[in-house]
Amino acid sequence: MAVATAPAPSATLALPGPPGPVDAPSGAGASRVALLLAIAADLMLFGALLAAYFDVRAGATPWPPHHVKLEDYLGGVITITVAMSAFSVQWMLSAARRDDRRTALVAMLLTLGLGAAVVNAQTFEYGKVGFSTRTHVYGSLYHLLTGYYLANVVAAAVVLAVVGVRVAAGQYGSGRVDAVRGAAHLWQFTNLVWLTVFLVLYVVK
Amino acid sequence: MALTETRPEAAAPDAPPEAATPVTTTWLTASDHKTLGRLHLLVAFLMLGVAGVLSLAMRIQLTGKDLTVLNVRHYGQVVTLHGVLGVFLVLVPVWFGLAFAMVPLQIGARRLAFPRLCALTLWLLVAGAVLILAAPFTRQGSPSTGWALTTPIPDRGVSPGHGADLIILGLGVIAVAIVLGAVNLLTTAVTMRAPGLTLRRLPLFTWSIVVSSAVLLLATPALLGGLVLLFVDRHYGALVLDPRRAGDPQVWVTLFWFFAYPALWAMVLPALGAVSEIVQTVSGRGLELREVAFGAMAGVGVLAFTGWGSEALSLTTTGQRVVFGITSLAVLAPAAAVAGTWLLTLRHERPALVSPLLWAAGFLALFGLGLLGRAITALWPLGKAGHLSYFSVAGQHALFFLVPIVGALAAMHFWAPKLWGRHLAEPVSVLSLLAVVGGAVLLVGGMAAAGLQGMRIHLSAYPGHGDWQAANVVATIGGFVLVLGIVLVVANLAVSVGARRGRDAGVNAAWQGDTLEWWAVSPPPAHNFDALPDIRSDRPLADLRAATTAAATASATASSASADGGGG
Numbered sequence: 001m002a003v004a005t006a007p008a009p010s011a012t013l014a015l016p017g018p019p020g021p022v023d024a025p026s027g028a029g030a031s032r033v034a035l036l037l038a039i040a041a042d043l044m045l046f047g048a049l050l051a052a053y054f055d056v057r058a059g060a061t062p063w064p065p066h067h068v069k070l071e072d073y074l075g076g077v078i079t080i081t082v083a084m085s086a087f088s089v090q091w092m093l094s095a096a097r098r099d100d101r102r103t104a105l106v107a108m109l110l111t112l113g114l115g116a117a118v119v120n121a122q123t124f125e126y127g128k129v130g131f132s133t134r135t136h137v138y139g140s141l142y143h144l145l146t147g148y149y150l151a152n153v154v155a156a157a158v159v160l161a162v163v164g165v166r167v168a169a170g171q172y173g174s175g176r177v178d179a180v181r182g183a184a185h186l187w188q189f190t191n192l193v194w195l196t197v198f199l200v201l202y203v204v205k
Numbered sequence: 206m207a208l209t210e211t212r213p214e215a216a217a218p219d220a221p222p223e224a225a226t227p228v229t230t231t232w233l234t235a236s237d238h239k240t241l242g243r244l245h246l247l248v249a250f251l252m253l254g255v256a257g258v259l260s261l262a263m264r265i266q267l268t269g270k271d272l273t274v275l276n277v278r279h280y281g282q283v284v285t286l287h288g289v290l291g292v293f294l295v296l297v298p299v300w301f302g303l304a305f306a307m308v309p310l311q312i313g314a315r316r317l318a319f320p321r322l323c324a325l326t327l328w329l330l331v332a333g334a335v336l337i338l339a340a341p342f343t344r345q346g347s348p349s350t351g352w353a354l355t356t357p358i359p360d361r362g363v364s365p366g367h368g369a370d371l372i373i374l375g376l377g378v379i380a381v382a383i384v385l386g387a388v389n390l391l392t393t394a395v396t397m398r399a400p401g402l403t404l405r406r407l408p409l410f411t412w413s414i415v416v417s418s419a420v421l422l423l424a425t426p427a428l429l430g431g432l433v434l435l436f437v438d439r440h441y442g443a444l445v446l447d448p449r450r451a452g453d454p455q456v457w458v459t460l461f462w463f464f465a466y467p468a469l470w471a472m473v474l475p476a477l478g479a480v481s482e483i484v485q486t487v488s489g490r491g492l493e494l495r496e497v498a499f500g501a502m503a504g505v506g507v508l509a510f511t512g513w514g515s516e517a518l519s520l521t522t523t524g525q526r527v528v529f530g531i532t533s534l535a536v537l538a539p540a541a542a543v544a545g546t547w548l549l550t551l552r553h554e555r556p557a558l559v560s561p562l563l564w565a566a567g568f569l570a571l572f573g574l575g576l577l578g579r580a581i582t583a584l585w586p587l588g589k590a591g592h593l594s595y596f597s598v599a600g601q602h603a604l605f606f607l608v609p610i611v612g613a614l615a616a617m618h619f620w621a622p623k624l625w626g627r628h629l630a631e632p633v634s635v636l637s638l639l640a641v642v643g644g645a646v647l648l649v650g651g652m653a654a655a656g657l658q659g660m661r662i663h664l665s666a667y668p669g670h671g672d673w674q675a676a677n678v679v680a681t682i683g684g685f686v687l688v689l690g691i692v693l694v695v696a697n698l699a700v701s702v703g704a705r706r707g708r709d710a711g712v713n714a715a716w717q718g719d720t721l722e723w724w725a726v727s728p729p730p731a732h733n734f735d736a737l738p739d740i741r742s743d744r745p746l747a748d749l750r751a752a753t754t755a756a757a758t759a760s761a762t763a764s765s766a767s768a769d770g771g772g773g
Contacts, residue, residue, distance in 0.1 A: 030318040034392040041384045041426050048430025048463075052445055052456045060451040134442030137451045144437065144445070 028178070035159075035182030039189045042152065046193060049148055053141045053200065064138045064205060067130070074125045075202040078118055082194045085114035089187045092164065096180045099173040108164030111187065115157045118194070122150055145197050152190045159183045236320040237731055242306025243624060244327055245298040246617070250695060252294035252334060253610075257688050259287040263665075264681040271668040280665035281349020282341060282368075288352025289372060291606055292465075293379045294334050296472040299613045301326065301386050304414045304475065306624055307616075308390060310722035310729060311408040313399030313737045318392040322385055329382035336375030340368040347372060351663060353465070359435060359446040359457035373435050380429040387418035387425070394418075399721065401740030405499070408720040408743070409485065409492065410616075412499055413478025416506040420471040424464045424510070431460035455517075462517035463510075469605040470509035470536065474502060476572075476612020477543045480565045483619050484547040486718045487562045491744055493549040497542060504539035512536055520586050533583040537576050544572060559716065560634040564615035567642035571611055574649060575604030589657050595664075596656025603649040607687075611641060614694055619716070625702040626728030627709060633697040640690030647683025651676045719744035 057063050092107035126146075131139040163183040166172050172180050235241050263283055266274040275283060305323055309316060317323050340347035345366030350358055358369050394407070394415050407415070435457060437443040444450040446457055485492045492498055511532035520526050547569070556562055578600030581590045590596040621629050654676035660667065667673050700706050716723075723746055725733050738745050 028396065030392050030396045033395050034318065034388050037388045037391055037422060038384070041388070041422050043426075044423050045426035045430050048427045048460050049433075051460070052430070052434060055456050055459075056445060056451065056453055059453055132442075133437065134444070137444040137447070140437070140443035140445050140452075144433070144443070 031179035032182035032185070035179075035186055039186060042189065046148060046196070049144055050196070050200070053145060056137055056141060060137060065136050068138060070202055071125065071128060072202060074121060074128070075198055078121050078194065079198055081114050081117050081121065082191050085111050085118075086188060086191050088114060089160070089184050092160075092167075093177070093180055093184045096167045096172060097174055097177055101168050101170060101173075105164060105168040108160060108167070111160060112157055112164075115153050115160075118153060119150055122146055142201065145201065149190065149193050149197050152193055156183070156186045156190045159186055236324050238309050238317045238320060238323060239306050239624070239729065241320075241323045241327055242302045242304075245302025245305060245330070246624075248327070248330055248334065249295050249299035249302060249613075252290050252298070253691065255338070256287050256290040256295055257691065259283045259290070261684055261688060263287065264684040266665060267667075267677045268674075268681045270671055270674055271666045273666075275665065277665050278346070278349055281351075281663070282347045284351050284663060285347050285349060285354075285372070286337070286341060289337055289376070292352065292469070292472070293376065294330065294337070296606070296609050297379070297383060298327075298330055300414075300417070300472060300475045300609070301330075301390075303479070303613060303616050303620070304390055304418075305386075307620060307722060308393055308411050308414055309397065310623060310725055310733055311411045311720055312394060312397060312402055313721045313724075313734060313740070314393065314397035315732045315734065316397075317389055318397055319389050322389050326382045326386040326389065329378050329385070333375040333379035333382065336371050336378065340371040340375070343368040343371065353458070353461050354435070355458060356454065359438070359454040370436075370439065373432050373439075377429060377432045377436070380425050380432065383421050383425045384429075387422040390414055390418045391422065399737050399740055401745075402721075405496075406740065406743040408722075409481040409495075409498060409502075410475065410478035413474045413476075413481075413502050416502050417471040417474040420467045420474070420506045420509060424467040424471070427460045428464035428468075431457050431464070434460075459513070459517045462513040466513040466516055467506075467509035469601075470505055472605065472609040473540065473612075474505055476568065476609050476616075477502060477505075477540065479612055479616035479619070480547065480568050481543065482718075482720070483561045483565045483615060484550050486619070486716045487556045487559060487565075488550050488554045489556070489717060490550065490554070491719075491747075492546055493552075494546045495743065498546040501539035501542040501546075505536060505543075508532065508536035508539065515583065515586065515592065520592065526586055530583050530586060534580060537580055537583075540572075541576055544569060560629065560631050560638070561615055561619035561716070563635060564611065564618055564638050567638050568608065568611045568615055570642060571603060571645055571649075572608050574646065575600060575608050578649070578653060579604050589659055590653075593661055594656040595660040595662060596653050598662050599649045599652035599656060602652070603645070607645045607649065611645070614638075614641065617694075617698075620722070621702070622727040623722055623725070623729060625698075627702050627705065629697050629701045630706070633693060633700075637690045637693035637697060640686050640693060642690075644683045644685070644687030644690055648680050648687055649683075651678070651680025651683055655680065719747040721745060 088107050088111040092104050092111060095101075095104035095107055126143075129139075129142070131142075133140045133143045160183045163172065163180050167180060231240070232244060235244065262275060263280065266272050266280060305317065308314075343366055345368055347368040348354065348358055348366075350356065354369070354372065394411055398404075398407075434443070434445050438446045438452075444452045446452050446454045448454055481492055481498055512529065512535075514520075514525060515529040515533045518525050518529070520529065547565070578596070582592060582594075582597045582600050586592050588594070617624065618629055618634055621627060655673045658670075658673050658676065660670070660673050660676075720743075721734075721737070721740075722729075724738060738749055742748055
């Protein structure tokens with residue numbers, strides 16, 4: 001059906017170089033590009049929350065309020081866990097590149113396990129800090145920043161699980177790795193988010 | 206989400222006729238970018254109808270000094286709704302619709318990078334529309350704050366009713382839709398281009414959509430972040446925006462305008478791209494200084510991120526006035542430069558006065574007025590033409606609403622053969638153009654005049670200021686003429702396309718277009734193209750025509766030469 005009409009396709013032969021017609025593009029690499037763009041948008045959202053934090057921080061004294069003491073060891077544990085997951089997710093990517101489905105699946109499960117550990121540690125800290133979103137504006141911003149991080153971990157874990165299962169099923173592999181790369185980028189982005197949150201809440205304060 | 210991939214649809218040689226499935230099923234299950242594009246346009250026109258009625262109600266109210274068509278509270282609610290609907294549910298879907306429909310065709314792709322993500326964008330917009338339209342039906346109605354949702358919403362954790370919540374949720378859903386749509390369009394333009402179609406050869410409309418999508422991608426998350434703050438402040442006891450508890454309501458205002466100012470420019474950009482296509486096609490030559498137009502559009506996108514302060518801050522210090530005066534002026538320059546390339550292109554030609562070109566001319570008139578108005582407001586930010594004057598309302602409506610709308614209408618007349626397989630009827634189209642542009646000029650002219658006489662924004666009555674009445678009457682008449690023009694456009698669409706009375710798009714020569722969308726038949730089939738031509742410039746079809754002509758001339762010369770030889 002739908003034959004391209006005028007001008008006549010044979011006219012392409014009159015152009016210098018190899019003759020047409022050529023096939024329509026298939027969109028290779030689209031998953032990774034789309035995930036990188038989504039990460040850019042996500043980063044802007046993080047920037048909006050950080051801007052709110054520093055704007056309020058500039059106008060409030062003392063900062064953090066009296067009686068607020070975050071447990072450094074909990075932040076440290078989360079940071080170490082996050083650092084380990086940064087390696088395990090790259091391990092999954094390299095296994096997918098080698099078409100080593102079993103290793104990729106193990107690395108995916110390990111990464112998800114580390115992610116679950118982070119969520120566990122953070123929610124444990126929520127119970128220990130002794131303030132809530134309602135207590136003071138520091139409490140609101142603390143929960144917003146860490147909550148943003150947790151939401152990202154959960155979203156990245158879902159993406160990673162879907163991609164990991166598809167690697168294990170042989171749908172992604174050496175021939176088609178862009179979605180796996182995209183998922184790994186997303187995971188590393190959540191790690192960078194944690195690092196920033198850690199710096200802001202535990203180091204700079 | 207972005208991981209859903211679509212297998213390239215096998216081209217069904219004998220697809221069952223569409224009449225076999227009911228239209229609701231076709232719409233609900235649509236993943237074809239052209240169908241989804243048309244559905245976005247449908248949403249935009251429906252919401253334009255609602256926003257138009259609300260705007261006319263306000264205009265009628267302002268015709269007299271002290272009319273009470275709406276009481277003060279209702280007037281404020283209508284101000285909020287008409288703005289929210291006009292930007293988020295008219296401008297956004299109208300450009301998403303045209304972009305989803307045209308970008309794959311312009312770059313020689315068979316589909317969008319993520320067809321089902323496009324469907325998700327549409328249905329999220331619809332869900333957002335439902336949430337926002339439900340707001341006025343709550344007990345306290347929608348908030349009376351204007352579309353920026355300023356005081357008292359961020360000032361108090363206390364809820365003034367669920368109307369504000371519904372608008373916050375609706376805008377949140379729409380913000381997600383905008384981000385997903387921008388990701389989809391950018392990914393399509395980056396990964397789905399035909400072989401040979403380098404970035405520099407991108408059609409001007411697709412380029413404007415790339416810039417506009419990039420702006421929306423980076424600006425919209427600020428809105429989303431702000432909406433999250435509003436919502437947790439209102440419902441989870443957070444204090445970020447509460448000044449009594451060391452919070453700062455200015456955080457919301459700044460985040461909103463950090464989004465809104467560039468986003469409004471992102472609605473102007475596709476109009477610049479579409480009109481560039483029209484000028485290039487109608488003139489039958491490449492756009493003069495094409496690289497300048499390309500760079501200028503990118504410049505608008507970058508500079509648009511610098512001007513938010515003029516709207517968000519009260520400009521109390523000289524420093525603020527100088528910095529944001531300069532940034533709001535700076536973005537006007539590249540925008541004007543794009544229009545300059547059109548004039549240069551048309552300088553040598555006597556182009557056929559077809560309806561798309563006439564619409565482009567009307568666009569140019571409004572665009573000039575809009576740029577002028579914004580320049581005046583930027584130069585005198587505190588005076589009678591400043592940011593709180595009715596003059597600035599006129600300038601905003603001219604540049605950030607009427608210009609994108611008229612640009613979109615121009616684009617729809619130009620691409621009607623691709624969108625619907627028909628041309629729109631020319632006489633009606635010219636008539637509607639005159640009404641739309643004439644009405645728009647009267648409307649913004651009247652509003653600007655009232656502003657220069659001292660009228661401020663968000664007034665619902667002006668007892669004791671009789672001298673503002675004449676200007677307001679002119680503006681109201683303009684508003685009615687404008688609405689009449691839009692009704693004519695819709696009627697033209699309904700009759701030309703719905704009743705199949707318009708000129709048949711027939712052969713593809715429509716306007717002798719040079720870009721790839723004119724290589725597909727009209728209307729394009731589900732897979733758009735069977736095969737693509739060889740692409741060696743930004744105007745592949747012009748190359749083809751030149752090659753065909755050259756080949757014909759060569760063979761004619763050869764045959765006449767051989768005839769001469771036979772005679773001698």
